[in-house]
Amino acid sequence: MTGMLRWTDYLDAEGVRLSMVAKDRMGVVQELAGLMAARAHVSPRELATHLLAREQLGSTATMGGVAVPHCRVAGVPRIVTCVGLHRQGVDFGDADQGRVHIFVGMVSPPDTAGLHLNVLARIGALLRNARLREALLTAPSTAALRALLLCVEETHVSQGSEPVQARGV
Template sequence: MWRWTDFLDVDAIRPSLESRAPTEVLYELAGLMAPAAGVSQRELALDLRAREHLGSTAMEGGVAVPHCRLARAERIVTCLGIHRGGLAFGAAEDGLVRIFVGLVSPLDTAGLHLNVLARIATLLHEPVLRADLLAASSPVVIRALLVQAEEAHLSPRHDVALGH
């Protein structure tokens, strides 16, 4: 069984994004993912921006998940960045976005791309996890929180509680 955290290297986590504008944050996220995806930061940032123009990836709870599929991407890669001050980003329903998750996938992984997006959205829907991520100070702690949340989500007890 795959996990979102299988596609999230600790090197792709930034506890304090520096960007001051939406296009800058997309470029910063692209920089976190580009080396592992085998594409240029500029190309990836342009594709993330093109996707945002189709519709904002901001969700409730101060989360946005900019994502795209690129023919030249070598594998699925995600990143996570925390914007300490929050950033007006797209059509965020409840104000500023503080948690940004980037995702890039090769073209031939459409189903898995959507599944990873769904897993990210499900996990980050939890207010306690979001609060813990915002309080975390290091990439290692952030990744450990996500691994723990995902393990709890995938545990057999969780499936039984949900009636699966």
């Protein structure tokens, strides 16, 4: 499966929110859970509880204004991800990491540990690209954001390397 793994295979249009409204970590997690719950066949409340439990182990916020709250939950049929953009940003992790503007939520079945980690690694590799992060934050529509990710990820997969410039990104 290496070389063919794509984060976008687990990201549907319904899983994209261009303008998150949450004001704090709890609200962000609840909003992400709401984006994934129906596709994950789990209630938003249960999913938020699992995501928050994972955050208690250590913030999933990284440098560059990105956080990737994730968890594994029994009964989830396949990996589900979502993307939420927050224009003002939210304090989500350590204060020295600044405000988070790009949130990627992910939930997986318990028996997919290797795939779960591989998808997380792919998300991290793509979002290390500052030009991509800037382009995502200015995407004019859900379709445009998803198309941008598809394009950049296709380049990444075909080159087997870090994301490279694709259509101005």
